[in-house]
Amino acid sequence: MINRLFQILFTTTVFMFIQNINVKAQETIKLNLVSCREMALSQSESLQQAEHKYQQSQLDNKIATSAFLPKIEASATGTYIFPDMDMMGMDLRMRGMYMAGITLTQPLYAGGKIMTGKKLSKLGESIAAEQKRMTMMDVLVEADNAYWTLIAVRQKVKMLDSYKEQMDSLYSQVKTAVGAGLSTENELLRIEASRSDILYQIQKAKNGEDLCRMSLCRITGIDSDAELELTDTTIHVNEPGLLTADINERPELNLLKHQMDATQKQIQMSRANMLPTVGLVAGYTYYGNIKLNSMVDAGNGTMVPYSQEFRDGLGAVMLSVKIPIFEWGANLKKVKKAKLDFKNAELELNRNSRLMTLEAQSALKNVYDGYQLIRTAEVGLKQAEENLRVTNNKYNVSMALLTDLLDAQSQWKQAKSNLIEAQTQYKIYETEYLRATGRLNLDFSPDCQ
Numbered sequence: 001m002i003n004r005l006f007q008i009l010f011t012t013t014v015f016m017f018i019q020n021i022n023v024k025a026q027e028t029i030k031l032n033l034v035s036c037r038e039m040a041l042s043q044s045e046s047l048q049q050a051e052h053k054y055q056q057s058q059l060d061n062k063i064a065t066s067a068f069l070p071k072i073e074a075s076a077t078g079t080y081i082f083p084d085m086d087m088m089g090m091d092l093r094m095r096g097m098y099m100a101g102i103t104l105t106q107p108l109y110a111g112g113k114i115m116t117g118k119k120l121s122k123l124g125e126s127i128a129a130e131q132k133r134m135t136m137m138d139v140l141v142e143a144d145n146a147y148w149t150l151i152a153v154r155q156k157v158k159m160l161d162s163y164k165e166q167m168d169s170l171y172s173q174v175k176t177a178v179g180a181g182l183s184t185e186n187e188l189l190r191i192e193a194s195r196s197d198i199l200y201q202i203q204k205a206k207n208g209e210d211l212c213r214m215s216l217c218r219i220t221g222i223d224s225d226a227e228l229e230l231t232d233t234t235i236h237v238n239e240p241g242l243l244t245a246d247i248n249e250r251p252e253l254n255l256l257k258h259q260m261d262a263t264q265k266q267i268q269m270s271r272a273n274m275l276p277t278v279g280l281v282a283g284y285t286y287y288g289n290i291k292l293n294s295m296v297d298a299g300n301g302t303m304v305p306y307s308q309e310f311r312d313g314l315g316a317v318m319l320s321v322k323i324p325i326f327e328w329g330a331n332l333k334k335v336k337k338a339k340l341d342f343k344n345a346e347l348e349l350n351r352n353s354r355l356m357t358l359e360a361q362s363a364l365k366n367v368y369d370g371y372q373l374i375r376t377a378e379v380g381l382k383q384a385e386e387n388l389r390v391t392n393n394k395y396n397v398s399m400a401l402l403t404d405l406l407d408a409q410s411q412w413k414q415a416k417s418n419l420i421e422a423q424t425q426y427k428i429y430e431t432e433y434l435r436a437t438g439r440l441n442l443d444f445s446p447d448c449q
Contacts, residue, residue: 028227033147036220037442040143043221047139050132057121057128064121067114070106075099090294101285111275116268123265127258134251137440139219144431146219150212151230152424157205159416164198166409171195174402187402194406235423237374240367245360247353249438256352260345267342270334276323286313356436363429363436370426377419384408384415 031039041047077099084091107114171191177183217224247253288311296306324331391408394400434440 028229029222030229030231031147031216031220032231033144034442036147036216037140037143039220039222040139041136041442044135044139047132047135050128050135054125054128054132057125061118061121061125064118067107067117070104073103073105075101075103084293087292090292093291093293094289096289097287098289099285099287101283103281103283106280106282107277108280109276109278111272111277112268113272116265116272120262120265120269123258123262127255127262130251130254130258133441134255136442137251137435137438140440140442141431141435143216143219145428146212146216147230147232148424148427150209150216150228151232151235152420153205153209153212154230155233155420155424156417157202157209159413159420160198160202160205163409163413164195164202167191167195167198170405170409190402190406235427237371237423237426240371243364243367243433244437245357245364246437247356247360250356250360250436251438253349253353253356253438256345256349260342260349263338263342263345267335267338270331270338273331273334274324276321278322279320281318281320282316284313284315287311360433360436363433366429367426367433370422370429373422374419374426377415377422381412381415381419384412388412 079094079097079099081094081097084093084095086092171188174183174188174191178185178188213228214224216222216228217226222228288309290310292308292310294306295303298304388408388411391400391405395402395405431440
């Protein structure tokens with residue numbers, strides 16, 4: 001009896017533990033558009049790479065600044081030279097000679113290379129910042145699209161469930177009528193066929209919903225098995241104000257401008273190769289363990305060995321001037337090549353400016369057209385709802401055929417679906433317009449005012 005009670009208690013405990021794990025595993029995560037964007041930005045590998053490149057450009061700028069400053073180097077050398085060298089009857093011994101010194105080098109003039117390099121590093125920092133901003137916009141566009149698409153699919157599932165309830169109610173009504181001999185089996189079969197089609201559409205929509213949910217989980221860095229609760233279920237659409245297709249804030253345009261400036265600086269860098277360079281070098285060297293051995297007369301013709309060790313320090317200051325004279329025209333050709341790069345960058349800017357303007361104009365038109373589609377879809381839904389109400393009343397008093405009621409329900413479903421698509425597509429158009437005009441960021445309201 002005790003063993004049986006223990007088994008029941010153990011089984012109950014394990015079951016409760018497993019249930020608790022399942023509840024935690026299926027914990028619902030609430031998301032709104034802002035939190036979705038923040039999570040997408042925080043886990044985006046592309047944005048992290050862009051941030052690292054921006055940090056590298058800042059380091060490059062600091063490295064370029066160090067070129068203005070003097071360079072200090074220290075050196076130490078130990079040398080063992082043999083055999084000894086004869087110095088006018090004396091032996092110069094450098095077995096274990098050592099030298100240690102410090103050198104300071106200060107560039108005075110490098111043909112403009114140092115200043116141009118500094119400007120190029122600043123341009124590189126600006127380019128990296130624009131690339132980071134462009135990557136951020138791409139992440140926000142992807143997050144917005146996934147968010148609104150999931151909302152649209154879920155609303156369609158909800159609409160289909162409502163449509164199924166209407167069809168189930170009609171099925172019960174007709175089935176009762178068939179039992180009473182007031183309707184035919186043909187009408188019941190027709191409703192059953194419609195119900196089967198609705199179930200197929202619901203299953204298809206739920207499959208799409210699950211795929212959209214997993215896509216949003218991937219973008220936001222959430223586990224793919226997590227349940228998502230989106231709080232922006234009611235889509236509010238404001239009439240767009242006076243919008244423009246201005247692309248001056250687009251990072252792509254600024255990138256092209258910076259790249260054109262960089263190619264212009266490369267022309268100056270190539271010209272600097274044909275100019276003289278001037279540098280100042282100052283150093284101090286200490287040497288030791290250099291010995292001079294010889295035999296000297298101590299008097300009365302007596303020769304005794306004599307040794308003298310040298311250890312001392314030397315200081316030096318040098319001014320270096322380097323002037324290029326003839327290099328078979330290589331530097332001049334480099335300048336011409338850099339000028340062609342500048343012309344190509346200018347052409348690239350002009351071509352892409354037109355394309356970006358066209359893209360912004362298209363995005364602007366989509367916003368206005370999308371808003372008009374919403375208004376049209378709203379009118380169509382009101383008409384479909386009224387038609388369904390009137391047809392349903394007529395059918396209840398045998399003044400309308402079943403086919404008329406089924407058509408009215410189908411028209412309502414299509415009108416509701418059109419409105420859902422128009423509203424969510426408008427939100428996507430808003431995001432795309434802000435990206436096309438370079439104004440999309442985390443804090444900017446998605447409503448085009």
